[in-house]
Amino acid sequence: MQNLLLPLRQRLTFRILATTLVGLMLTLSAVGYTLLLSWQLEGGAAAINEAGTMRMRSYKLLSQISLNAPPQALQDELQEFRQTFMLLHKGDPQRPLFLPATPAIQQQLNDVERRWQQEIQRYTEAVLNAQDGSQRQAALSVLRDHIPLFVGNINQLVSAVETELAEKTTWLRLCQTALIFMSLAASVAVLYLLFLWIISPVNRLQQGIALMTQNHLDARVEVDSEDEFGELAKAFNQMADKIQMAQRTLEEKVTEKTAKLRSQNHEISTLYEIGGFLAGPHTIEELSRGFLARIMQRTGADGGTVRILDGDSDNLHLTVHEGISEDITDKEHCMKVNACFCGEATRKGVIVIQDLQALTTPKTYLCKEEGFHGLAVFQITVLDKVIGSFSLHFRDARLLTAEERRLLETLGRNLGAAIENQRLIAKEREYAVSQERNLMAQGLHDSIAQGLNFLNLQVQMLEDSQKRGQFTEVEDIIPLLRAGVQESYEDVRELLLNFRTRLQESDFEAEVQNVLKRFERQTAIQANLEVSGQGAPLGPEQQLQVLFILQEALSNIRKHAQADQVLVSILNERDFMLRVEDNGRGFSAAELAEKGDSHVGLRIMQERAAQMSANLDIQSASGEGTRVILNLMRHERRVA
Structure with missing residues (x-):
């Protein structure tokens, strides 16, 4: 950006470009002049050759007349002379061929052409037009006398052209010599200017940088020009000033940064x-x-x-x-x-x-x-x-x-x-306590409530029989009371076991086995377990909910199914499925609808399934057993 602010004449690029253009113009001029001289020399040499041929054709013309050549041959020879003079006058740039344009050479050419027209051409035509032998011999005799004079004029023309070409040759050599010396001088000048404009400033900058790298922060570069290197030297000196100033305040800045x-x-x-x-x-x-x-x-x-x-x-x-x-x-x-x-x-x-x-x-x-x-x-x-x-x-x-x-x-x-x-x-925590209380309230479901209601009714009947003295009825009521108390005790014990259930080190399959063994001991019903799949274990909370649902399903089998065989199947793939099947009496959809919300056990299983975002499906028919199927989809699983 700084280079754009410099005046045009101060820019190093302008000076280099101007010097290059001047040298190029001088070189092109010298080369062009040498090419011009070479072209003129070539054209003059061709003109000398062309003029020299007229001497030979002059003697050829004399020989043909002496030998009585046909008139047409003599006319052709005369025509060739005319074309040669025309060519010497006008030149031929394509060959090239032209005479030097000096007045002496042009005058000599005119003399040669005039002698040709007045003497050679004239007496040749006289020979061709002679009426008898005497006239022809007289014209031939005069022609023989003038031919040497004509050839002498041609020689003078050739000599003049050769003299002119010799001078041009000398100029060509001088020009080539000057071009050599000019090239040497230009090379020396270019080297000197490169040293003065580029190498010397670069060396000074390099020396300044070397001193700066050796911790000589007071090193400065002399500014002796106003070009780009001068601006670069000024920038270097400004940079050195800032570095020296930064060095002086470095300790303060380090202290400040350390404190920060x-x-x-x-x-x-x-x-x-x-x-x-x-x-x-x-x-x-x-x-x-x-x-x-x-x-x-x-x-x-x-x-x-x-x-x-x-x-x-x-x-x-x-x-x-x-x-x-x-x-x-x-x-x-x-x-x-x-x-x-x-x-x-x-x-x-x-x-x-x-x-x-x-x-x-x-x-x-x-x-x-x-x-x-x-x-x-x-x-x-x-x-x-x-x-x-x-x-x-x-x-x-x-x-x-x-x-x-x-x-x-x-x-x-x-x-x-x-x-x-x-x-x-x-x-x-408050919500958890409330939820546990709700679970406890749900745990006191229809079996315990119905059992206590049955016991209350039996006690009333016992009091009534005692008042009436019907001891036979008392003897019938007492076994019913004992059976009702035992059943209520088992229900409460099962409820306490459910609330105390906890997983040990996430060993889910072992806990399921324990639940089934406890069920077999309480009911003497055969329970089998089938586990398949290589899916990841469920999270602890979901495992616990699955155990609660399994326990509730087994409790319903114990109370209502009248079964003698239970099969529990667990499929653990990307999706999780729990299936609990029994061969009991089952129930119809009408029976389930009749109980409605009074069947707390089913509602508890559905609520637990909802808590873990799973689907609970209960399939049953009268006399065909019951299937409880819990499906937990992959996107609802929690990692253990």
Whole structure:
């Protein structure tokens, strides 16, 4: 870009181009002139040859006349002379052939042509036109006398042309010699200019760079031109100045960077330590207390509080405090958001006061009365929602840096996320307890309720028979009571076993075997297990739900099926399937519809299947047994 700002005459490229063009023009001129001289020499030589042929043809013409050659041959010879003169006058660029255009040579050519016309051509025609032998001999005699004179004129013409061509040859040699010396001079000039314009500046720059690499930061390059290398030398000197200046201030910058890195490391370690603490299993009070203790230690604060906002009532509740007197905590354990700086921060954002004692406001602040000077209050947020604030109190005036403020704002968001996580965990536990209670309520299903109702009815009948003194009826009722109590006991025992079921190290097949063995011991019904497939194991929660559904299906078989054989099939491929089949009495669709929601066992299996996003299909017919089929599709599986 700097090169574009230079004037045209100062640019190195312009000088090189101009020098090249001048040298090229001189060379082309010299070469062109030598070519012109060569062409003229070639044309003159051809003209000499052509003029020389006229001497031979003159004697040939005389010989033909002496030998009485046919007139037509003599006419042809005369025509050749005319064409030769025409060629010498006009020339022939294609051969090339032309006489030098000097006045003496042209005058000599005119003399030769005039002697030809007045003497040679004239007496030749006289010979051809003679009436008798005497006239012919007289004309032939005159022709013999003039032929030598004509040839002498031709010789003079040839000599003049040769003299002119000799001079041109001398000029050609001089020009070629000059061209050689010009080439040598141009080569020397080009080498000198290259050294002056390019090599010398490059050497100076190279020397400057070598000195800079040897830590001689005061090295500079002499600027002796205004071309590109001059600009490059100026740029090099400017760069050297900046490097030298940077070297002088390097220690300060290193110190500054070191301090900045130390501050950043402090921030990172603080975030890592407090973030690790907030990620632990703590109550909200423990989180707040540990958080406050750590940031007070990091910032050197003398006191601090963590307050949680009640969004419904705009009350700010003091959760934990440190370094604050009991008087303040008693008076400010619950206050409105506009009562102090801690509440105002939840609405306005970060509040940092360097010197509380210098404030002149009509409102009374207890932290000011207690002697604190510095105060900083930050929001506790989660997903851009303010859920509280935390404050830092300093005995001395203190102004937090921008980095400290940014760090504390980040920690406020981390604390908010941790508090929100604990609230969600508490809600999840509450939901889990509610769900377990619901399962327990579902576990007290129709068999236990019907058994207790049956026992209650039998007890009433027993009391009535006793009052009436019908001891025979009493003897009939007592076995029924004993059977009802035993059945209720087995139902409660089975329910307790279901609730106590847990997987040990995710050994799902072994747990299924245990359930079937326990079923066989309780009912004396043969139970077989078939497991196939190479799919991945289900997640623990889904395995547990499958076990619960299996236990409920076996419980229904025990109570209602009147079967003597059960087959449990498990197919574990990309999809998972559990099939429980018995050879009992089965039931019709009408019977199932008649019971409706009163058949709690079936509803429990359906609810458990829904919890794991599986499909439960119950197939049965009267006298044909029952099949309970649980299908869990691949996209709903959870990895163990």
